[in-house]
Amino acid sequence: MLKQYNIVLVDDHTVVRSGLKQLIERLGNYTVTAEYDNGRHLVNSLPLPTEPDVILLDVAMPVMDGKATAAWLKEHEVKHPVLILTLDTTDQTIIELFRLGVRGYLPKTCTAEILKRAIDDIVSTGYYHNELLSNALLATERASRKDERQMILDKITEREKLFLQMVCDEQEYTYEQMADILKVHRRTIDGYRESLFDKFNIKSKTGLVLFAMKYRLAEDLKPKGAK
16 A cells, blocks of 8 residues: 655645645645645644645745745754745745755646656655756856856956956966056056955966956956057
8 A cells, every 4th residue: 555645735825725635636645634824824733733744835825924934944943844836936035945944846837747746756855856946046156156246346456457357368468568558567567466366365377367267357348558
C-alpha cells in the first residue's frame, strides 16, 4: 500500500481551496488534512493534529499573508515544508520567501503535472527548484552587481577613471605614455595606480585590468588624446 502524504492548504479563497483539494487528491497518494483561510489561522492551530508533509501556502492573504507566515514559521522553528502557490511571481518576492525557508514556489497558472512534481520533489528531496527560482536568482545577482558597480564608480575620481580606461586599452599604453596623454607627471600616474590599489585591495596591473573588466569600468569613450 502506498504511503499517504498529508497536505495542508492555506488560501483565503474557499473556492480555490476546494478546487485544489479535489485536484491534489486526484493526483496520487495525497490527502488534504486541513485548510486555513490565512496564516494567522494556521499558526494559531499549531501544533497540527496531523503532521503535514507539505503546506501549500498562498502569498496574498488578509490578516497574515504568506511572507509573514513564512517568517513566523522560520522564527518559531516550525519545520513543516512550505510550497508557495500564488499569482505573485515577482523576483523579489520569490527570493524573499526562499530566504524565509520555503521549499518551492509555483504560479497558480501551473499545470497539475507540475504541481504533482513539486509536491513529489519536496516530499522526496526537501526542495523543488524550477525556472522561476533560477530566473529570480539571476535577476537578483544582476541587480546586486549593478549596485556594486555604482558603489565602485562612486569611489573613483574622474582622473582615476581615465587612467583605468588607458590601463584596459588594447593599445597597452606604458605609464609614461599615459602621463603624456593626460599631461601629468609620471609620479601622478603612479599615484592614480596606488590609490586604486588601496581602495580595492588590488596588487598588480593585471589585477587592476581584471577588476575593471569584471565591473565594466572602462566602457565609456577613450580619454581624449588616445588613438
